[in-house]
Amino acid sequence: MNYNEAKDKFISTWGALGTLWGINKAMAQIHALLWISPEPLSMEDIMEELHISRGNTSMNLRQLMDWGIVFKESKPGERKEYFISEKDVQELARQVAKERSRREIKPVIKVLREVSGIENDGSKKTEELIKQTKSLYELADSADTMMNKIVNQESNWITKTLMKLIK
Amino acid sequence: MNYNEAKDKFISTWGALGTLWGINKAMAQIHALLWISPEPLSMEDIMEELHISRGNTSMNLRQLMDWGIVFKESKPGERKEYFISEKDVQELARQVAKERSRREIKPVIKVLREVSGIENDGSKKTEELIKQTKSLYELADSADTMMNKIVNQESNWITKTLMKLIK
DNA sequence: TTAAACTTTCAAAAATTACTGAAAGTTTAA
DNA sequence: TTAAACTTTCAGTAATTTTTGAAAGTTTAA
Incomplete structure (x- = not known):
């Protein structure tokens, strides 16, 4: 199993587990992606990686922030917002x-x-x-x-x- | 709050909690009903009390039995099957x-x-x-x-x- | 100010999940 | 056996939940 296979497997498994426990798939998958990402990701990054729409991404990021397990991070000199997950x-x-x-x-x-x-x-x-x-x-x-x-x-x-x- | 209000409140709350945790409403409500019922109930009883169809009742009773928290009970001399929940x-x-x-x-x-x-x-x-x-x-x-x-x-x-x- | 760059919102559409009801299946008593 | 009494199955329908995408909103740099 190489990096990409492992990453995809983790993201889809985490999404499936979320679903079983009443958490929507996109929310769980965004969390999974951020959880293993060494760098903060932009909304574009997330949309692209998970093939989900801007609206969906925005709404689920909000929920993850409401849960207190994902945070906004702004890079100095950049307009765009970045997101990181709680890592501990x-x-x-x-x-x-x-x-x-x-x-x-x-x-x-x-x-x-x-x-x-x-x-x-x-x-x-x-x-x-x-x-x-x-x-x-x-x-x-x-x-x-x-x-x-x-x-x-x-x-x-x-x-x-x-x-x-x-x- | 009288008996019927309390019963309905418990059943609907238990159903809503189930939904939040990935368990379907009918399944959780059947469980709630059996949980507080002093006597075994027939399929008819459950259908009537919860206003759900025969098929739905049958499928969810099967699932509850698969989970090992509801059991069949047959009364001697009666054709009909009765159901009881684990009470402990x-x-x-x-x-x-x-x-x-x-x-x-x-x-x-x-x-x-x-x-x-x-x-x-x-x-x-x-x-x-x-x-x-x-x-x-x-x-x-x-x-x-x-x-x-x-x-x-x-x-x-x-x-x-x-x-x-x-x- | 203005306008570009970005995010949020939300009505409509799509996808998923749950539910119904009738037909098929099973069991039992006679 | 038969047939009544009951349960299960499952294709179709309904309800719910999720997702999209475009319009509205916000922020920032100049």
Whole structure:
């Protein structure tokens, strides 16, 4: 496997994984491209490499910046804007954990708390609803708390912790 | 919030969360419905409750069974088949972790190993590709190893471990 | 100011994914 | 066997999501 084959394989695999986890393909592929690029890339560079339109590129770069894993960089004396990705894998994981928690997990936890907190009228179905949503609430809440730990610790906490668990 | 409001809120929230994480809405909603149902439900029951077609119900029940989180149950003397969900939240988490690892993470890890293992020709871009895919490989591999630990431990290991980490 | 160089927005089109419903398939009781 | 009761499959349709491309917007240098 030569450089180009490896690059294409990485980009398309990352895109496919993104899709499976609810992240759109172009966004994941732009991230993959920037992740392995030693130099900042312009919008043109990205459009050309991935064969996607200007609009698509612009929108997905915005999203990646909203997620806090891609940044703008302007080269002195140049009008054009360049983009670089967060390069530290730990920081990437922190950032993704932080955003998914904030956008997706926290709102669900809120609903689970509300739902599991309804008045128990003693009927079988109400009891089951309360019991089952409560157990989900407890799992989601501890998982989320762990995610926040990750987010707020120093950058290599994840690896250290995973290592501890694995041993 | 009364029982019906709570039930509907839980089902639609669970469906929306599924969508965000790459799981189709009907599948997530069927799971939610069975999760809080004290009795096994027939296909008719599910169709009626969620307003979805027979075909859709059948296909998504099959997927839930493939994931190992929903089971068939036949009542003695009845022709109809009934469905129940795994009720233990720990077992649910184990099963989901196991399946996502097997279907999605393991194949990606394989690609990351291949890609990061290409010959280093000394060029800047090749060095960056190798460095960055290797760091992703290491993260994914320890995360996956942890997932397997979860899968292979006794059922309440997750909570215990999360608790340990949180303190 | 102006205009060139660039980015963003968004309505329309394309692509993908999910859903339906009827036909085919299966199982079971008699 | 047969036929009723049920489930699965799948081609066609619908809904959703993604992508395009051109117009509008912004920034900067002169």
